[in-house]
Amino acid sequence: MQTGGTLLRVGTAGPASINEIGDVEARLRERRYIGDRSLATAIFLALKLDKPLFIEGEAGVGKTEAAKVMAEVLDARLIRLQCYEGIDLAHAVYEWNYPRQLLHIRLLDETQDRRAAEREIFSPEFLLRRPLLDAIDNNDPVPPVLLIDEIDRSDEEFEAFLLELLSDFQVSIPELGTIKAKRPPFVVITSNRTREVHDALKRRCLYHWIDYPNLEKEVEIVRARAPEAADGLAREVAALVQGLRGMDLYKVPGVAETLDWARSLAALGATRIDSSLVDATLGAALKYQEDLERVREKVPAMVEKARGA
């Protein structure tokens, strides 16, 4: 038991029960996230070294999902910041609730001290807390998981700000002073690589590239995440998608598409695939008209091949 003084923490980062890579792997799997050992390694080290984890990969390979599952594994709150072009501090960190402040100041008695009134309206009560402030100024028993999603959509100005935030985990609000994280959040940053993120930011992070899974792994993923699909169907859909990834397409389907497709087919009552079913549901996997046209004529051959897989 602790007997006064400062709280001593042994093995600072991460929950005590995560002692090796295998623990991360097992916990992800328990929560039906099927990932590589190398992803588990990156997550494990990010926790142990207290560093942000930078995950890149094509769309729909489970980058965001990895962060969500991590929050579950750590039993931590997930705070998500979705990036977009033009995102600024007012949307990412904090904003004063101006309408409320105006209303409040108008209701004040004329005789009241102006200074005191100003102090009052610039108090936390009038502060709109956005995700980044929320993540830094937390009183959670377990530090939250901060997911900065699709950072490639934001612009360089915001990236520069993030760089600063990630180096000292503090935010300055002129009217309130500096707020520093008592316990920094576990940060996961994802990118679809629509543009190159600055090296300085990446240097602060551990990096992991999520690749498309191989057939066995993808079957496993479908079974775990779309259990409504029969075993045979899961395998055939995974095989179909693996085939599509080898074709010359504008946008090859990700794992998210595989799952959508398996679920769509299961919803139609299918337990195996056939040409007409595949043809009718092809839109679950392919999102470009040119791609659809190119693949349509090859459906019978692909179905035959997938059924043999």
Place this chain on the structure above:
Amino acid sequence: MPDTDLLPRLGAFARLLHDSGIEAGPRRLTDATRALTYIDLKREADFRGALRSVFVGRKEDIPTFEAAFDIFWAPPDPRITAGAIPGRSRPLRMSPERAAAWSAALGLSSSQMSREQEARSEPATSSGYSAEELLRQKDFEEMTWDETEQVRRLLEQAAWRVAERRTRRMRAGKTGRIDLRRSARHAIRSSGELMQLFRRKPRLRRRPLVLICDVSGSMERYSRLLMIFAYAIARREDLEAFVFSTRLTRITRQLRQRDLDKALEAVSKGVHDFSGGTRIGDALADFNRHWARRVLGHGAVVIIVSDGWDRGDPAQLTAELIHLRRSAHRLVWLNPLIGSEGYQPLTRGMAAALPYCDDFLAAHNVQALDDLGRLLAGLGRRSTRV
């Protein structure tokens, strides 16, 4: 540290990565040292994975890292050099002196790290034209100093800048939408009375440029000039540059060298098919699939420079151009042959391409490039396509 021998070896590995072009500074080395205390060093996959997550910062560096790891941590046995273990025979690219020093230090035969081997391991495509794909390094020094200087000066002094577009980021302005945040802030100072309305409007940014240059045999006499042109633009604009002959190579990073000669040297080293055959359709297909989503954001203007002498399938070229035009703000085709007298766009490739380009301009001399500049400067903030 579990092993006192490991630290110096890790330092040496970081230097090897550095020499192969991966950033492996002190911060990453420190992280790597710390990371290794948490993992079971006897498991090679974990050891490799830990170092990868620390030292690699982008997908393109993964193969280099793997090759360096194989060479450094898993000294080859004879089966490896015989190619019996797949994935363990990749060579590592670096400057010849460095490669020699490293192979001596690691006790390897020099062929394992050399560039020639890589050249040989390039997959041979089935096309008959790839015989023309000469794996030689084009020497840019042939251009006289006078020419180079003249072109560079003209381009640097050119008055044009690429047109701007509205971004989603706002800034204060005299006109535009009301900035509620600032207005309210001021109102609070005057006891809640809105005394003054502040406004904000979108910030303007120059459009990014994407240059896709044909450097095949028929374009040979222009390619040097075009590279200088690309370099000059890269100095002042947001430019992504690619060259193609039989395949597409990104040269953006090479052009970022501060010195023109160094930049040109880097380009000629990085591009293996200068003066080969032309397959525009293939090159654009490659671009559309692997690069378009990454470099065509933010309303980019795409400039293709080619004479349209295409050995590929015109139908493919058309299909790829249609796709490209849809994802770009504007598609400009520069053709150096337009300058020649009596030219009509009758080459097969050009005829296929013409209907799908927004603009079709000359590019045979600096004057023509200046015309292009004026076109780029005149592009509106919104799509002006008809």
